[in-house]
Amino acid sequence: MDDVKIIFDQIPIHYDLASHIMLLGIVQGFFLALVIFLRAKWKSAINLFGWSLLVQCLVFLDVYLCYTGLMKHVIHLNDSTEFLVLLITPTLYFFLFTLLERKPITLKKHWPHFVLPILYAISQINYYLSPIEVKLNAYLGAYHRDLGFVEVPGDMNYSYHFIKNQFRWLVLFSFAFYLVLSLLLVIKTRKKGWVSPKNIKVDKYIFSRNTVIFFFVLMLSLFIIYLNYDDDGGDHIIGIIQTVTIFLTSFFILSESRFFEKSWIAEKYETLASNSIEFENIENFMMESQYYSQQDVTLKKVAEKLETNGNAISKLINSETGVNFNDYINQKRIALSQQRLLDPEFKHLTVEAIGQSVGFKSKSAFYNAFKKHSGQSPSAFMKQKRV
Numbered sequence: 289m290d291d292v293k294i295i296f297d298q299i300p301i302h303y304d305l306a307s308h309i310m311l312l313g314i315v316q317g318f319f320l321a322l323v324i325f326l327r328a329k330w331k332s333a334i335n336l337f338g339w340s341l342l343v344q345c346l347v348f349l350d351v352y353l354c355y356t357g358l359m360k361h362v363i364h365l366n367d368s369t370e371f372l373v374l375l376i377t378p379t380l381y382f383f384l385f386t387l388l389e390r391k392p393i394t395l396k397k398h399w400p401h402f403v404l405p406i407l408y409a410i411s412q413i414n415y416y417l418s419p420i421e422v423k424l425n426a427y428l429g430a431y432h433r434d435l436g437f438v439e440v441p442g443d444m445n446y447s448y449h450f451i452k453n454q455f456r457w458l459v460l461f462s463f464a465f466y467l468v469l470s471l472l473l474v475i476k477t478r479k480k481g482w483v484s485p486k487n488i489k490v491d492k493y494i495f496s497r498n499t500v501i502f503f504f505v506l507m508l509s510l511f512i513i514y515l516n517y518d519d520d521g522g523d524h525i526i527g528i529i530q531t532v533t534i535f536l537t538s539f540f541i542l543s544e545s546r547f548f549e550k551s552w553i554a555e556k557y558e559t560l561a562s563n564s565i566e567f568e569n570i571e572n573f574m575m576e577s578q579y580y581s582q583q584d585v586t587l588k589k590v591a592e593k594l595e596t597n598g599n600a601i602s603k604l605i606n607s608e609t610g611v612n613f614n615d616y617i618n619q620k621r622i623a624l625s626q627q628r629l630l631d632p633e634f635k636h637l638t639v640e641a642i643g644q645s646v647g648f649k650s651k652s653a654f655y656n657a658f659k660k661h662s663g664q665s666p667s668a669f670m671k672q673k674r675v
Contacts, residue, residue, distance in 0.1 A: 291438045292424060298435050301357040306524045310352045313531025317345035320538055333386035336393065340379035341534070347372050348530055351523045359427055366423045368416065370452075371409035373459055377466035378402070380503070384470050384496050388477045390571075404462065411451040418444065430519035456514050463507040470500045495540070502533055565596045567608040580620045581647045587613045618657045621646040625658065629670050639666045 324338030350369040353359040359366055378401040382393045395402075415422065421440040428435055474497050509529055513522035573594060574580050590613075591598040605616045625646045628634040634642060643654030643666075658666050 292421060295424065295428070295435055295438055296360050296363075299357050299360045299432060303356060306528060307352065307356050309531050310348060310355070310524060310527040313527065313534045314345050314349050314352060316531075316538060317341050317348075317534045320534065320541070321345065331392050333383055336379065336383040336386055340376065340383055343372050343375050343379055344530060344534075347376065348527045351520070351527050354427065354431060354520060355524045355527075357431075363420055363423050363427060366427045367412075370412065370455060371405045373455075374405040374408055374462050375402075377462045377503070378405075380499065381466045381470055381473075384473055384499060388473050388493070388496055404458065408451065408455075408458065412448050414445055414448045415452070430521070456510075460507065460510060460514070463503065463510065467500065467503045467507060470496075470503055474500055505529070565594060565600055565604065567604045569594060570601060570604060574620060578624070580617045581624060581645070583644070583647050583649050585617060585647065615661075617647070619661050621648065622658055622661045625654070625666070626662070626669060629666060630673055642666075 321338045321341040324334055324341070328334040328338060347369045350359075350365070350367075353362065354366070381401070382398070385391065386393055415426075419441060421438050422444060425437045425440065428437055474493070477493055477496070506526070506529060509526060513525055516522065570590075573590075579585060579590065579593065587598040587602060591601050594601070602613055605611070605613055609616055611619070625642055628637075628642050628645065629639070634645075637645065640651040640654065643651060643658075646654075648654035648657065655665060658664075658669070662669060664672070
């Protein structure tokens with residue numbers, strides 16, 4: 289233990305611009321995750337984004353401690369977050385999946401995504417339970433080789449090294465795999481005819497696309513750093529990239545906040561009973577009854593059907609989808625009309641008749657809505673799908 293104490297005393301504590309930037313990102317990330325957990329619903333996509341932020345911040349807190357030398361005060365935690373690195377990309381993918389597919393993440397269905405992190409954690413149990421000398425040597429080998437190493441118990445089993453030495457490539461594999469899955473999600477959403485709503489600055493499609501771009505940039509950065517640095521030498525660069533990303537995300541969330549809108553103090557919202565109805569109730573009612581396909585559908589009538597008030601429904605639709613009630617209804621009508629335009633059971637109907645069957649009162653209203661929400665005319669849509 290005397291050798292350990294001597295080495296501890298020699299490990300320098302240093303701060304520089306890189307460490308300050310990393311610390312800013314870590315603190316901001318934890319704060320942002322806390323806000324999300326306090327404000328978002330438990331099973332929502334935003335809540336999953338909070339978990340992804342939390343995982344990232346725990347990983348980069350480890351990097352910060354190692355980079356500054358503060359790890360010597362908690363040396364037993366050295367490399368304890370490696371398995372969490374393998375959870376960064378799955379949690380980001382879960383967020384994108386729930387956001388774009390509007391389907392919940394369940395352990396029963398999505399358990400394979402946890403296999404790699406869990407198997408890696410199991411493979412490192414021997415390291416987690418190893419004496420402090422082993423963890424100190426691991427830290428010294430990555431950051432302070434010039435200080436030498438301390439002696440460890442002779443019966444120490446280093447079999448965990450085989451997997452640990454491949455950790456970098458496991459991380460790159462994880463990033464590449466989930467980059468492909470996320471890219472396919474965004475492409476699938478785009479093919480559905482996603483049109484950016486006009487009343488919000490950045491919709492969920494654009495945010496998802498930018499997240500995939502971040503995936504790619506981070507993976508490319510990892511590859512370059514792995515080629516130019518040994519062990520964990522370049523992790524602080526990744527930490528700086530992460531800090532920039534967290535602050536860009538914070539800017540996006542703040543800029544989309546209703547705090548900057550005049551309507552945030554509108555009286556019609558002050559009287560709404562909180563949690564009187566959820567967006568899922570509206571969605572289920574619309575999909576099960578296809579009430580949106582009726583030509584006389586109005587906000588007032590939907591509110592009566594759901595035994596609530598129109599303001600509550602309007603607010604929920606706007607906050608969840610970024611569009612107003614009429615666009616919300618028309619999006620569903622266009623989606624149904626696309627199915628019927630390609631369905632042999634409706635081939636006896638004209639395009640105008642199909643438009644009326646999904647709720648449009650005139651040919652022009654149908655064509656204008658179809659063009660707005662799919663980016664093309666009904667005839668162009670049919671021609672493209674039948675090629």
